[in-house]
């Protein structure tokens with residue numbers, strides 16, 4: 027049975043400083059099901075990161091309510107993992123120690139949780155680098171270590187804010203496959219923010235297209251099963267992939283509006 031994991035109910039957020047008020051997002055309504063992968067695309071400044079920060083409990087929306095498992099989000103919670111463009115690994119800690127940092131901060135470091143972190147490092151092909159330091163790893167390996175750190179705390183929800191954008195194309199495609207397969211295997215619910223339309227189509231069940239001034243939902247695109255059930259790398263070869271690409275491209279092309 028489909029259960030709703032995340033609910034955004036009429037979310038509006040206004041950034042206020044000493045000279046002005048800026049309505050970043052207005053009346054955002056969105057339900058995300060357990061295990062669903064939703065991407066958000068839209069022009070720069072339309073409020074994608076603001077939405078993620080509100081779901082993460084880092085930002086309190088000016089109006090509206092956010093629920094996870096029907097419980098209102100008022101502060102950051104271990105249920106929600108956040109992965110960003112920069113890996114934020116600590117250079118003085120080994121990869122294993124970096125992977126365990128969230129557990130340490132939450133005072134959940136036990137033999138069992140350490141073993142789980144080690145298991146995830148193995149899954150990500152990093153077991154033999156566990157005693158290395160971040161500076162000894164490539165960008166793709168570092169981002170995989172950041173993913174282990176995020177998953178080690180066993181969040182139900184993953185918020186991914188352009189996590190592959192700093193990687194070279196080959197590593198980006200490899201990591202898309204790995205993240206997609208890992209999240210499916212662990213039945214995680216994910217929201218990805220990306221400027222890469224092909225990445226959004228290849229990884230998602232559903233894509234939310236946003237509009238600017240103020241940020242709002244313009245359209246929703248449901249990804250057909252043939253694409254959804256294929257790993258991201260091969261999804262690009264599925265018939266109909268580029269029809270969806272062109273549709274989204276057109277929606278985002280401000281010159282044509």
Ligand SMILES: Nc1ncnc2c1ncn2[C@@H]1O[C@H](COP(=O)(O)OP(=O)(O)OP(=O)(O)O)[C@@H](O)[C@H]1O
Nearest residue numbers: 041042048050068069070071072073074075076077
């Ligand atoms: N701390 C802040 N104070 C004031 N305004 C802010 C703040 N953070 C973001 N904004 C404004 O809110 C709007 C939405 O910003 P946000 O970063 O959420 O957009 P975005 O869609 O993620 O952008 P990008 O694609 O460029 O990363 C923008 O107009 C931005 O300038």
